[in-house]
Amino acid sequence: MGHQPAGSRSSVVVVGSGFGGLAVTKGLRRLAVDVVAVDRNNFHTFQPLLYQVATAGLDAENVAASVRGIFADQARFDFRCAEVSAVDLDRRCVMAGKVRIPYDRLVLAAGATSSDYGVPGVGEHAFFLKTLAEAVRLRNHVLRQFEDAAADPSLVDQGALTVVVVGGGATGVELSGALVELFGHVLAKDFRRLDISAAKVVLLEATDHLLGAFSPPSRALALRTLTHRGVDVRFGAAVTRVEPGAVHLADGSAISTRTVAWVAGVRPVPLAERLGLPTDRSGRLAVEPDMHVPGHPEVFAIGDLAGGWPQLAPVAIQQGRHVARQIARALEGRETRPFRYRDKGTMATIGRNAAVAELPLGVHLGGFVAWVMWLVLHLVTLVGFRNRASVLLNWAWNYLTYDRGARLILQETSPLEGTSPLEEPSPPR
Amino acid sequence: MGHQPAGSRSSVVVVGSGFGGLAVTKGLRRLAVDVVAVDRNNFHTFQPLLYQVATAGLDAENVAASVRGIFADQARFDFRCAEVSAVDLDRRCVMAGKVRIPYDRLVLAAGATSSDYGVPGVGEHAFFLKTLAEAVRLRNHVLRQFEDAAADPSLVDQGALTVVVVGGGATGVELSGALVELFGHVLAKDFRRLDISAAKVVLLEATDHLLGAFSPPSRALALRTLTHRGVDVRFGAAVTRVEPGAVHLADGSAISTRTVAWVAGVRPVPLAERLGLPTDRSGRLAVEPDMHVPGHPEVFAIGDLAGGWPQLAPVAIQQGRHVARQIARALEGRETRPFRYRDKGTMATIGRNAAVAELPLGVHLGGFVAWVMWLVLHLVTLVGFRNRASVLLNWAWNYLTYDRGARLILQETSPLEGTSPLEEPSPPR
Numbered sequence: 131m132g133h134q135p136a137g138s139r140s141s142v143v144v145v146g147s148g149f150g151g152l153a154v155t156k157g158l159r160r161l162a163v164d165v166v167a168v169d170r171n172n173f174h175t176f177q178p179l180l181y182q183v184a185t186a187g188l189d190a191e192n193v194a195a196s197v198r199g200i201f202a203d204q205a206r207f208d209f210r211c212a213e214v215s216a217v218d219l220d221r222r223c224v225m226a227g228k229v230r231i232p233y234d235r236l237v238l239a240a241g242a243t244s245s246d247y248g249v250p251g252v253g254e255h256a257f258f259l260k261t262l263a264e265a266v267r268l269r270n271h272v273l274r275q276f277e278d279a280a281a282d283p284s285l286v287d288q289g290a291l292t293v294v295v296v297g298g299g300a301t302g303v304e305l306s307g308a309l310v311e312l313f314g315h316v317l318a319k320d321f322r323r324l325d326i327s328a329a330k331v332v333l334l335e336a337t338d339h340l341l342g343a344f345s346p347p348s349r350a351l352a353l354r355t356l357t358h359r360g361v362d363v364r365f366g367a368a369v370t371r372v373e374p375g376a377v378h379l380a381d382g383s384a385i386s387t388r389t390v391a392w393v394a395g396v397r398p399v400p401l402a403e404r405l406g407l408p409t410d411r412s413g414r415l416a417v418e419p420d421m422h423v424p425g426h427p428e429v430f431a432i433g434d435l436a437g438g439w440p441q442l443a444p445v446a447i448q449q450g451r452h453v454a455r456q457i458a459r460a461l462e463g464r465e466t467r468p469f470r471y472r473d474k475g476t477m478a479t480i481g482r483n484a485a486v487a488e489l490p491l492g493v494h495l496g497g498f499v500a501w502v503m504w505l506v507l508h509l510v511t512l513v514g515f516r517n518r519a520s521v522l523l524n525w526a527w528n529y530l531t532y533d534r535g536a537r538l539i540l541q542e543t544s545p546l547e548g549t550s551p552l553e554e555p556s557p558p559r
Numbered sequence: 560m561g562h563q564p565a566g567s568r569s570s571v572v573v574v575g576s577g578f579g580g581l582a583v584t585k586g587l588r589r590l591a592v593d594v595v596a597v598d599r600n601n602f603h604t605f606q607p608l609l610y611q612v613a614t615a616g617l618d619a620e621n622v623a624a625s626v627r628g629i630f631a632d633q634a635r636f637d638f639r640c641a642e643v644s645a646v647d648l649d650r651r652c653v654m655a656g657k658v659r660i661p662y663d664r665l666v667l668a669a670g671a672t673s674s675d676y677g678v679p680g681v682g683e684h685a686f687f688l689k690t691l692a693e694a695v696r697l698r699n700h701v702l703r704q705f706e707d708a709a710a711d712p713s714l715v716d717q718g719a720l721t722v723v724v725v726g727g728g729a730t731g732v733e734l735s736g737a738l739v740e741l742f743g744h745v746l747a748k749d750f751r752r753l754d755i756s757a758a759k760v761v762l763l764e765a766t767d768h769l770l771g772a773f774s775p776p777s778r779a780l781a782l783r784t785l786t787h788r789g790v791d792v793r794f795g796a797a798v799t800r801v802e803p804g805a806v807h808l809a810d811g812s813a814i815s816t817r818t819v820a821w822v823a824g825v826r827p828v829p830l831a832e833r834l835g836l837p838t839d840r841s842g843r844l845a846v847e848p849d850m851h852v853p854g855h856p857e858v859f860a861i862g863d864l865a866g867g868w869p870q871l872a873p874v875a876i877q878q879g880r881h882v883a884r885q886i887a888r889a890l891e892g893r894e895t896r897p898f899r900y901r902d903k904g905t906m907a908t909i910g911r912n913a914a915v916a917e918l919p920l921g922v923h924l925g926g927f928v929a930w931v932m933w934l935v936l937h938l939v940t941l942v943g944f945r946n947r948a949s950v951l952l953n954w955a956w957n958y959l960t961y962d963r964g965a966r967l968i969l970q971e972t973s974p975l976e977g978t979s980p981l982e983e984p985s986p987p988r
Contacts, residue, residue, distance in 0.1 A: 171967075171968065172702060172706060172966075172967060172968045173967045173968070189618050189619070189620035189621070189949075190618070190619070190620070190967075190969060191618035191619070191620070191964065191965045191967060192618070194967050194969075195964075196749070196964075196966045196967060198749035198750070199749065199962065199964075199966065202748050202749065208709075208752060209709070210706075210709070210710055211703075211706035211709075211710075211968065212710065226710075227710060228710075228711070229710045229711070262969065263969065266969075273601060274640075277601060277639075277640035280637075280638070280639070280640075281639055281640075281641065281655075281656060281657075281658045282657070282658070319631050320625070320627035320628065320631065321627070323637060514964065515956075516952075516953070516956045516962070516964040517964065519952055519956070520618075520949060520952060520953075520964075523945075523948055523949060523952060524945070524949075527944075527945045527948070533628065533945070535620065535624075535625075535628075535943065535945040535946065535949075536620045537601075537625045537628065538600075538601060538602045538620060538623050538625060539600065539601045539602070539640065540619060540623075540691065540692065540695075
């Protein structure tokens, strides 16, 4: 990349406002560049806490922050709320909705979406947990099953109160742990006339262990804790088909359920394929050591979209900061440097008072200490003071009262019997 | 009503979990009766604050409380989350969804819905503000207009940033005041490249005054405050038609807008018509002095559904308590007593630091004192400690920072490109 003449304006377009996209934009704040962030939502979603929205522990608004609000004091920042449909790498512009946004440099940080791994019925009948809308949808659906069973207890035998979680990674473990708490502490009181012991959480994992990214002792602790709290953890359980009333496994067995939460893995967003850029086996973009894509030193890919690193928030954040620094170097006519990931550890919460944390230098923590660490870390990294205060309030409330204030079925209702004031297009169904 | 033999169980079905329904159910807690509350939503909505949800000042979950949660310590309470489609007054049962719920006594507290007064296009193109879903929808829509205009500034000339509020009652005044604050304090910073002076709030009122239920000095204060803050208040403005891009008035003029918020009035829920009971001109159920419906001493109607009293929350609450007391009297074989409304005053907020309050004995307050009274009263009457704490937190945040944390466009998104995991039926569109 050449030296920029003094005084010329340079523009950076950042696609995606997840952890990576925010880090790039923040990192560019002192540079003489116009930054345009593009995201399908007008908010950043704090994905690590989506499972708490899905289990009524947090309000939807608690884990989302307006992107424009985050960068309110960054003068050369602008935002487009649109889905990026294509990128013209030759003409250097991004197509977002009907709008064409030119760029001098582009950062692709659009993240990942749920992968159904080609299993029939998942797309139609399973619930995902990658977006805020999906988290609210899962919460609505689970609560609705209990209301339906309260009105017609015969539904219980059809698995109405059984939730099957597919995927024993961090999200599956966290979701399962939070669901048994919701059932045992909250819904057991709400639905005193239902036999709450029929409310089951089954966690299906295709391998022989939970938390693949963790050490054997942490995996064992997670399994022990979940099992003790009532989660039915099944290993070697490969899902072959999901139907409206059941999930089918490779061993020929089936579990009756109306609720399959599919947290088995992710794939890159569809945009990745459309770029015509080299990808790895999983469809993630190939990147050079400094995170630019081959043949396009002006285009960077980071986070879940870029191959070669674990798909974790800290990776995306560090890559975002790195790319901002490399853009600064390029503007000064200096060579870019390779990205190096500093692993500061990983953690997963299993439920009330229980978590696992693996820090550098072989420090592994489990139980209450790890849980408090997890709480503090997530509170500190959550975007926005208001969100932090709201989350702290909700957590304190939930912890002290065993209550979940957000157990609301927020359905869309039509005001005048069948008519609707919506001008926006209906979501694809 | 006859004396109940000792030890016999008696059942009361309460249709609707608004202010009236909650008051009845609470009032019955010490009696030897089984109470079944029925509502289409699993939560009570604190309607007086819906306008703050619509203007991003409060989170949706802040103004809703789980009905089961409210009555968690009331042992003989049960709940059905369903819409009541019919009542069989002869066989004494309520049809809720597919379920038939028998009753010994019935309280109809299903409230009111928005009325379009037969004006063409209102049902299709206007936004209402009676339900939580409608409040979120209006918020989403308003924010979406600003995002669209940011991407295509030519939309501003088409009225994309103009919100027309129809109806100068308390809701219209409160919504208009909150909208100009949202535009001037929050969105002006979010959208620095938009000409925010083009963002207009027009308040249309068919009569020659705002706040019909208030005294002339309060009306004048509301008008002065709103006008000073930038609301374009127009009197004698009767809407004849609403189109996707405009609202048409009886004087032949039209206002270009994509957002018509219709808060001009209410009508009883459709259930009222289907009962075959006598109604007044506006369709509200006729009631005897003790609030039972003519010919059915075992059926009571309260709140917005019952004719003869102002359609206000305090009326519904007092009627709910009254009916609970009359049921207690009837169970003891005593005669029922007539309902008397104790008017403790009304208030409406106009915006930051400004409200009007009219108390008994001719005490009228305006400005900051009334505003603080309004805040305290609404905080105290809001259901649930968690909600009170969350609302207080959000209000403090909004007041001190001029920020609105909840300015999120929470769209429903589909996870796997066009497929959806929803098993629930789509809402009517």
